[in-house]
Amino acid sequence: MFTGSMVALITPMNEKGQICRSSLKNLVDYHINNGTSAIVSVGTTGESATLNQNEHHYVVMLTLELSDGKIPVIAGTGANATTESISLTKKFEDSGIIGCLTVTPYYNRPTQEGLYQHFKAISENTELPQILYNVPLRTGCDLLPSTVIKLSRLKNIIGIKEATGDLSRVNTIKLKVNKKFILISGDDSTSLDFIKLGGKGVISVTANIAAKEMQKMCQLALQKKFIDAQNINNKLMFLHHSLFLEPNPIPVKWVAKKLNLIQHDTLRLPMTPASYNTRKKLIKALQQSNIINKCIT
Incomplete structure (x- = not known):
């Protein structure tokens, strides 16, 4: 389930900036039909920073409902306050x-000891499997390998999404953790090398807009x-980079709208719509990747 x-x-x-159930249903069906391994609901790309806790819970639970057991769902439960992260995690028990x-x-920019104690406290307050998520560019702190290794010994910390791009x-x-500890890339452009x-x-x-291609690339790499995996990745590379021309999820939401996966590319402030120059480059990336739809002009 975590591969x-x-x-x-x-x-x-x-x-109006309200959660769109029909578009979410369309997205969930798209990933079921294209073989995506799992959905991460309300992570960074899901705009966790601008949803309140009630909305956060609602979107995860709605995603579960719409998936109808056909695709596994992982909940984003991070917060900058340990008590808030524990509270959010507990909402998803059972x-x-x-x-x-x-x-x-x-x-907050905690020390490595602060990071260890943060994740340890969450682990001690839930039975749910926990995947650490390290993305210093967005958070302002870096979960170092030595701390990851220490955390991997806790009962339900099962892996890490490592988004530094540092291979x-x-x-x-890998050399210092249990063989069952799962390493997951959080950087599309280096994910093949990571695997x-x-x-x-x-x-x-x-994968929001190239679900079949990303899953095929990963499966070939795991085999x-x-x-063959590199051939797919080469076609996607310009797209990987183009989706970060502006802060995520600005570009990917615009593309999803253009591909009719969602009805609107609405973002909540302080996020603003993709610029004209970015949109032009995104269309070029879609053409180069052969991910194009007649609706794109």
Whole structure:
């Protein structure tokens, strides 16, 4: 359940910024039909920073309902306050989610000991499997391999989404953790190399709009068919990069709207719509990747 291409799902909203059930249903069906391994609901790409806790819970539970047991759902449960992360995690006990993705506490810039104690406290307050999430560019703190190794010994911390793009960390962590500890890429552009080094998959932004291609690439890589996997990845590389021309999820929401996966590309402030220049580059990336629809002009 924690291998292959797992989508960091966008959270669709209507023109007024309210959660759009029909678009979310369309997205869930898209991933079921295209073989995505799992959905991560309300992570960074799902705009967790601008949803309140009630909305956060609602979107995860709605995703579970709409998935109807046909695709596993992982809940984003990170927060910059340990008590808030524990509270959010507890809301999903016995809900049907298969685990939690918990980002490092943002803004506070805790020490490595603070990070260890944060995740330890969450672990002690739930039976749900916990996946650590390290993305220093967004959070302002870096969960170092030595701390990951220490945390891997706790009962229900089962893996890490490592989004630094630093491939040297794969071996550094892998050599010191239990063989069952799961390493997952959080960076689409280096995910193939991450899997080659022993990773089990990727929690992907690109999969929002190239679900079949990302899953195929991951499955080939996990089967060690690296040449075939590389051929797919080469076609997607410009798209991987283009989806981060502006802060995520600005570009990917615009593309999802253009591909008729969602009805509106609404974002909540302080996020603003993709610029004209970014949109032009995104269309070029879609054409290069052969992910194009007649609706794109």
